[in-house]
Amino acid sequence: MLSAQTIARVKATIPVLASAGPAVTQHFYQRMFAHNPELKDVFNLSNQRSGRQPAALFAAVAAYAQHIENPQVLAAAVERIAQKHTSFVVKPEQYAIVGKHLLATLQELAPDTFDSDTTAAWAEAYQFLAGIFIDREGTLYAQHKAAEGGWEGERAFRLAAKVAESEKVTSFYFEPADGGAVMAFEPGQYIGIKVKPSQGDYQEIRQYSLSAASNGKGYRISVKREDQGLVSNFLHDELAVGDEVALMPPAGDFFLDTQSQAPVVLVSAGVGLTPMMSMLETLAQQQPGRVVQFLHACENQIQHSFKARQQELAKAHGVPLRYWYNDQHGLMDLAPIRYELPLADGLFYLCGPIGFMAAIKGQLLALGVSGERIHYEAFGPHAEL
Ligand SMILES: Cc1cc2nc3c(=O)[nH]c(=O)nc-3n(C[C@H](O)[C@H](O)[C@H](O)COP(=O)(O)OP(=O)(O)OC[C@H]3O[C@@H](n4cnc5c(N)ncnc54)[C@H](O)[C@@H]3O)c2cc1C
Ligand code: HEM
Structure with missing residues (x-):
């Protein structure tokens, strides 16, 4: 446990960090990639460029210091981050590298604030938080390895089929190369x-939601071609049936509660x-008897992926489908x-652009739905709605 003094010292630096803004995180990543260029194979450099990711690390350490007395708030965030880290195969020894550059950045940018006592407090806070992540990620890696059909870290998969689902989305069916x-x-x-x-x-790691039910034999993902997107265009244009890629085990804290019988709305x-x-x-x-609705929005009819499959499932199981084509509705x-x-x-399970999810969450809250029944996934660095 951290001492009250350590917490107070870390908290006292939050205004300094906030006023320094993105400069701190930029400095941190530049420093880390200059000294440890091997990490360029781990981090998503497009997220670095867009500035979406860099703030997350410092924000997490600062939030942790701020909420240290309220572990419930932290538990959910730790779980989400640890799950995501496993999909990048973050290793225990990398925490020391990140920690070193984090402390050096603070000292280099704000030497007056980060005297030896304050730096020592940050070092202690970082170490404590790193320990929590290392523990949780260690447990997850062990579970992945022990699971039937499971593995730890990377495993070679072969592309078995590639199927266009709409104008911009294509599905990729992967099977393990080891059979x-x-x-x-x-x-x-x-x-x-x-x-x-x-x-x-560099090698690039991306996350893709699994787009079919679990079947024990292989995985399907469905990828939208993004303008200037490195990996999505590679998958669409270059990856051919028979080619191999490395996959990390399934992860993530956004999933359907199949133990519950409560009605479900997929949005x-x-x-x-x-x-x-x-x-x-x-x-x-x-759960064929469970009450389900599916609400989906997209730009227009030709962008609507899986329409026939949705209609087939909906018809067989009495699921109302509602579509909003933005150009018409x-x-x-x-x-x-x-x-x-x-x-x-x-x-309520939400997935789509952040602006869309924020708008829908706002509508649901206004209609009286309690926040803890609204779950969502961001297709990029997590954001609070
Ligand atoms: C949990 C999770 C689940 C996801 N599930 C899915 C899914 O099911 N399907 C799916 O399609 N995606 C999904 N994603 C998103 C996916 O991981 C990738 O982010 C997405 O495919 C884009 O990757 P990319 O390499 O093609 O684009 P990147 O190269 O990472 O670029 C991302 C965007 O940055 C911009 N950009 C990049 N380079 C430049 C440049 N030089 N100049 C200007 N702008 C630039 C472009 O607008 C580009 O679209 C998911 C993400 C997460 C975190
Ligand atoms: C205590 C230390 C750390 C904290 C507090 C931390 C925090 C975070 C947070 C908040 C995110 C964003 C999660 C999200 O999008 O939902 C993240 C993502 C990530 N972290 Fe960490 N992290 C730590 C250590 C590390 C280490 C040691 C590595 C490995 C070198 C690492 C690699 C990554 C990567 C690759 C991502 C995804 C980046 C992206 O989407 O571009 N992190 N981390």
Whole structure:
């Protein structure tokens, strides 16, 4: 446990960090990549460029210091980050590297604030938090290894099929190159994929939600081609049936609660429907009697992936489907259908752009849905809605 003095010293630096803003995180990543260029194969450099990720590390350490007295708040964040770290195969020894550059950055940028006492307090706080992550990630790695069909870290998979689902989304079916089984996953979870696109200088790791129910034999992901996107364009244009990639075991804390019988509402926009397809298929297989609705928004009809499959599952299991094509129907608006939604007891699963999810969450809260029944996944660095 950290002493009250250590917590007070770390907390006292938060205003300094906040006023320094992105400069601190930029300095940190530049420093770390200059000294440890091997980490360029681990971090998503596009997220670095966009500035979406760099703030996360410092924010997490500072938030941790701030909420140290309230472990409930931290537990959910630690779980989400640890799950994501495993999909990058973050290793225990890398915590020392990150910690070293983090402390050096603080001292280099604000030498007056980060005297030896304050730096020592930060070192202690960092070490404590790193220990929590290392423990949790160690447990997850051991569970991955022990699971039937499981493995630790990277495993070679072969592309078995590639199927276009709409104008911009294509599904990729992977099977293990060793011919073995694959571990089960929860509907909503994602895998990490590591590839070396010919356009880039480094190996790249990305996360993709599994877009079909768990079947023990292989995994399906469905990827949208992004403008200037390194990995999505590589997968669409270069990866051919028979080629191998490395996959990391399924991870993530956003998944359908299949123990519950509560009504479910799946709400997606664009390619955010991938985890919903896995949930819908799993519901059809495992809980055919559960009350489910599927609400989906996309730009127009030709961007609508999996339409036929959704309709087939919906028809077989009595699931109402509602679509908003933005060019015809405008944005998703829940007010007109509020009497048909299980506002009092339903579980709501959201996936799509941050702006979309924030708008839907706002509508749900206004309709009286409690925040803890609203779950969501961001297809990038996590954001609070
Ligand atoms: C948990 C999770 C689940 C996900 N599931 C899915 C899924 O099911 N399906 C899916 O399609 N995606 C999913 N994603 C997103 C996916 O991981 C990738 O982020 C996405 O495919 C883009 O990767 P990329 O390498 O193609 O693009 P990147 O190269 O990472 O670029 C991302 C964006 O940055 C911008 N950019 C990059 N380089 C430049 C440049 N030089 N100049 C200007 N702008 C630039 C572009 O707008 C580009 O679209 C998920 C992400 C997470 C975290
Ligand atoms: C105590 C130390 C650490 C903290 C507090 C921390 C915190 C975070 C946070 C908050 C995120 C964003 C999670 C999200 O998007 O939901 C993240 C992502 C990530 N972390 Fe860590 N982390 C730590 C250590 C490490 C280490 C040691 C490594 C490995 C070198 C690492 C590699 C990554 C990577 C690769 C990502 C994803 C980045 C991206 O999406 O571009 N982290 N971390």
